[in-house]
Amino acid sequence: MGIVSPGFFGRRGSGDTKLPPGQYQTRDFPVLSAGPTPRVDLDRWQFTVSTETGQRKQWSWQELTSLPSEDITTDIHCVTKWSKFGTHWKGVPVETLLTDIETAADYVMAHSYGGYTTNLPLEDLLNGQAWVAYQYDGEPLAPEHGGPARLLVPHLYFWKSAKWVNGLELMLADEPGFWETAGYHDYGDPWREQRYQGD
Ligand SMILES: Nc1nc2c(c(=O)[nH]1)N[C@H]1C(S)=C(S)[C@@H](COP(=O)(O)O)O[C@H]1N2
Numbered sequence: 227m228g229i230v231s232p233g234f235f236g237r238r239g240s241g242d243t244k245l246p247p248g249q250y251q252t253r254d255f256p257v258l259s260a261g262p263t264p265r266v267d268l269d270r271w272q273f274t275v276s277t278e279t280g281q282r283k284q285w286s287w288q289e290l291t292s293l294p295s296e297d298i299t300t301d302i303h304c305v306t307k308w309s310k311f312g313t314h315w316k317g318v319p320v321e322t323l324l325t326d327i328e329t330a331a332d333y334v335m336a337h338s339y340g341g342y343t344t345n346l347p348l349e350d351l352l353n354g355q356a357w358v359a360y361q362y363d364g365e366p367l368a369p370e371h372g373g374p375a376r377l378l379v380p381h382l383y384f385w386k387s388a389k390w391v392n393g394l395e396l397m398l399a400d401e402p403g404f405w406e407t408a409g410y411h412d413y414g415d416p417w418r419e420q421r422y423q424g425d
């Protein structure tokens with residue numbers, strides 16, 4: 227065995243190698259929004275899970291925030307190359323919202339107030355990898371960062387973390403969302419630098 231084993235440098239999550247390739251660290255929290263910030267009255271806020279057979283499950287704000295929540299500390303990585311380490315969130319695990327849902331779907335389209343969409347494989351939303359987050363740093367999530375609630379899928383580039391999220395549509399076949407239609411990668415793994423289609 228050599229002194230430096232291959233694969234050691236740059237390995238995911240190993241102490242000082244937390245930056246995915248091509249990223250730099252920032253301490254601010256940049257705001258990136260493709261359109262205006264929608265203002266959603268909590269009395270009218272709704273979250274809907276729908277399936278390929280038309281089954282629907284809905285939650286009011288009161289109902290969503292009464293579900294068991296988790297505290298999450300995670301690094302986030304934007305495709306415009308900033309990464310922010312150790313961000314703190316509170317939210318409901320997506321798998322909690324999919325309990326009792328019957329589906330043969332392998333893909334999900336996340337939908338947001340304002341019309342933004344982004345697609346993900348269903349399995350990337352399960353097993354403690356994704357949340358509907360409604361607090362940041364112990365405070366209600368600010369509107370410019372996606373409040374009242376946003377999807378949080380930190381293992382993928384941050385465009386997959388739909389702000390102002392209001393639903394998950396389970397789909398049998400993959401379909402591109404807003405940025406994916408514009409040429410961004412279908413999956414978006416920062417560790418494999420999947421920024422654009424073909425990466
Ligand atoms: N609804 C919606 N969600 C969105 C976006 C958007 O424009 N609209 N931008 C995405 C992108 S490209 C990034 S990097 C993050 C930015 O989140 P932030 O503004 O809280 O940093 O939100 C993602 N989610």
Ligand SMILES: [Mo]
Pocket residue numbers: 258304305306384385
């Ligand atoms: Mo982004």
